Amino acid sequence: MYQIEKNRFWSSLDWPILLVYLALCVIGCLSIYGASYDFEQPGFFDLTQRSGKQFMWFSLALFIGVVILFMDSNKYFTWAFIAYGALMVLMVATIFLAQDIKGSRSWLVFGPIHLQPAEFAKVATALALSRVMGSYTFSMKRLNDALLVAFLL
Structure with missing residues (x-):
């Protein structure tokens, strides 16, 4: 098998x-x-x-x-909101902690590693949206669902 x-x-x-x-x-x-x-x-x-x-x-x-x-593809479903939340925290931290690198204040520096959270947040947002919109009970016609999608974006 x-x-x-x-x-x-x-x-x-x-x-x-x-x-x-x-x-x-x-x-x-x-x-x-x-x-x-x-x-x-x-x-x-x-x-x-x-x-x-x-x-x-x-x-x-x-x-x-x-x-x-x-x-396992079920792990994406399990970790979608955790990854989204963690990256939103990093995005907020970027506002306060980012260093100016070549005129852009969108990079977090962790020792020798420079990280741009916005690039990872795109993937996390797609995973979170797919988890919400992939639910059997989801409908864009319902105000709560539409507002949740707008909030995630």
């Missing part, structure tokens, strides 16, 4: 899109490496160089993508 589900999972992946995405990421890392090459620091994985940082973020995104891919 488990083997059938495993085979169904791998065969359901959209391999051409996945391979094109991976190729674009690798090409992007190599392009950054070539454009910012420093003869004194030739290491590709050096985190003080732009290419090293890009490769680190690419690796982290790939890991997170694999975790999300293998996550």
Whole structure:
């Protein structure tokens, strides 16, 4: 039984899109490496160089993508409002704690990591809206439901 589900999972992946995405990421890392090459620091994985940082973020995104891919879809339903609430707290914190980075005060700085909560809040908002609007009892004709959607947006 488990083997059938495993085979169904791998065969359901959209391999051409996945391979094109991976190729674009690798090409992007190599392009950054070539454009910012420093003869004194030739290491590709050096985190003080732009290419090293890009490769680190690419690796982290790939890991997170694999975790999300293998996550039970019911977890999205469970964590939708928690993620939304946490990111709204970060959005409010951005108003008071954000540092000016290249003329934009939308970044929170946690040591070496600069985080722009608005980018993650877009995904959390989509998850929260899908949880609300995916309910069997949801109807935009009801004022309470329409107001809840407006509040989440």
